[in-house]
Amino acid sequence: MAAFESLTNRLQNVFGKLRGKGKVTEDDINEAMREVRLALLEADVNFKVVKDFIAKVKEKALGLEVSKSFTPGMVIIDIVNKEMTELMGGTQSKLAKANKPPTVLMMVGLQGAGKTTTTGKLARLLQKGNHKPLLIAGDIYRPAAIKQLQVLGEQIDAPVFTLGDQTSPVEIARAGLQHAKDNGNDYVIIDTAGRLHIDEALMEELKQIHQVTKPDEVLLVVDAMTGQDAVNVAQSFHEQLELTGVVLTKLDGDTRGGAALSVKAVTGKPIKFAAMGEKIDALEPFHPDRMASRILG
């Protein structure tokens, strides 16, 4: 996969060197960790995250007396793989479910991150699990957003609730939720407005929608291509609005990996889904272990 290519190549290089050695000294490990550190920084992983990560791997590598192993390269790869999995949340983080349906999922994020597209994809995934999601068109500011959601809804035969672009998103969310209750939809997914930058008016509106709908999940949609910026955005959203998880989009693109590797550590919120393309089916539950193996190549 194109994503992580450079990081993967660099890490393979480091491990290749270790594999070639019959014996690995402490110096070799230190040298390897210096290179892993650089590779991660170049992949735009948060500085502090890199520092902690390297410290942990080093401690384990030295503790395990890798130097005495016959396959030191393999042992170190294994340690890196496990730590990377932990860094991204350890185990897969499942979607919350309301005690009493409908379960409310609120999608937030900057404009262009992929909120509307992801709303459709998530509905598709839920349908595959025999659920009946209702999509709520709460982005009344971006000119084409409502239509875009309706087209997605038609594509997968999922109902889309809209009151046009003249009613407040808070009212739309409230009415949409009632509509779901009246019509037996067990999930609602609220598409909300994004801006190019985080601003107060946007946050205020999101907070009000939150108050009115009491979502079971507030999912921040972030564009993986934006690396560190994605993580900063996540942190700012999290300070204002209690996020429950992250959806990473555009992992099919030429991302360097920084967002995937940093966002959980920085915000404390797990990546729940990964989007890998523009098509409606291009959304998967995020598995930290699989992603780590992918990155390590």
Ligand code: GDP
């Ligand atoms: P919103 O402003 O956050 O609602 O963003 P949109 O859902 O309109 O998405 C913005 C653009 O990103 C659209 O052209 C989408 O097709 C594209 N997009 C969304 N998710 C992905 C993805 O996972 N991969 C790729 N390649 N493109 C995506």
